[in-house]
Every structure is written in structure tokens, then in C-alpha cells.
Amino acid sequence: MDNQAKRELIEAALLARSRAYAPYSEFLVGAAVLAEDGTITDGANVENASYGLTLCAERVAVAAAVAAGQRELVALAVAARGGVSPCGACRQFLAEFGPEMLVLMVDADDPQTVSETSLDQLFPEPFRLSGE
Ligand code: THU
DSSP: OOHHHHHHHHHHHHHHHTTOBOTTTOOOEEEEEEETTSOEEEEEOBOOSSGGGOBOHHHHHHHHHHHTTOOOEEEEEEEETTOOOOOHHHHHHHHTTOTTOEEEEEETTSTTOEEEEEHHHHOSSOOOOTTO
16 A cells, blocks of 8 residues: 555544544544545544443444445554554454454554554454354
8 A cells, every 4th residue: 555545544534533522531533444446434433421332433434434335444544642553342343344454543643653553463363253
């Protein structure tokens, strides 16, 4: 993936972060996923007064991409203060549609600071239904 494509995905995650709904934690997160056909879909965290119902930005982005017809994801950018890596639940959710996807973690306060890894590094053994 070239630098321009990475930058575009990062910009999408940063913009999505500006739409985060996080009045309880005040921790704003944006995410963007890239599908194999080049389509970018974004998402932001959406909290709820019933805290446990909160949706992480990554899962919002993946659900939106899949609902729009994408099934194969090749990269994720996630933007938050300090840069964060996806939580465990999101790793499992992401792995369904791209177990080896590139993961770009962006510090929203300093968007040139990006750390790069892959989902199989972060989450080498996703759960799969046996026989599937
Ligand atoms: N959050 C995400 O959106 N993605 C992550 O990878 C970790 C956490 C959200 C959930 C909650 O709204 C806030 O960050 C604080 O946990």
C-alpha cells in the first residue's frame, strides 16, 4: 500500500473522529477501513447512557462497510488521542473480514505520528467456528 493511499485512509479516520459521540468517556475515536476494491468506509465510536452498549469506531466502520457490500478488508486506520490499538473484541470482529489487514494507528493530536502493524500480528488466532 503506497503512502498516498495510507494518508487517504488516515485522513478518513481523522474526519470520522470529529463525528464521534462520546459524551461519557470524552474519548473520541475515528476509524476507516479500506476494501480490496479501493472503497473507504469510516466510523466513529457511539456511546450510550447504558455504557455497555457503546460501539467502538472500528466495529462501526466494519459494519458500515459490510452493510454496503464489502466483504474483504485490506487495511484499517484508527485515530485517537495518543494513538490506540483496537480492543480485543474489535480484533475478532475485524478478523472476520481481513485477518491480515494492515493496521495504522494514528495520534489524533499529531497525525504524522502513525504506528503500523498488521491484524495477524495483533491477533494471531481469531476464533472460527470449527468446520467453517
Ligand atoms: N474505543 C474505540 O472506539 N475503539 C477502540 O479501539 C478502543 C475504545 C472507544 C469506546 C469508548 O467509546 C471509548 O473509546 C473509551 O473506551
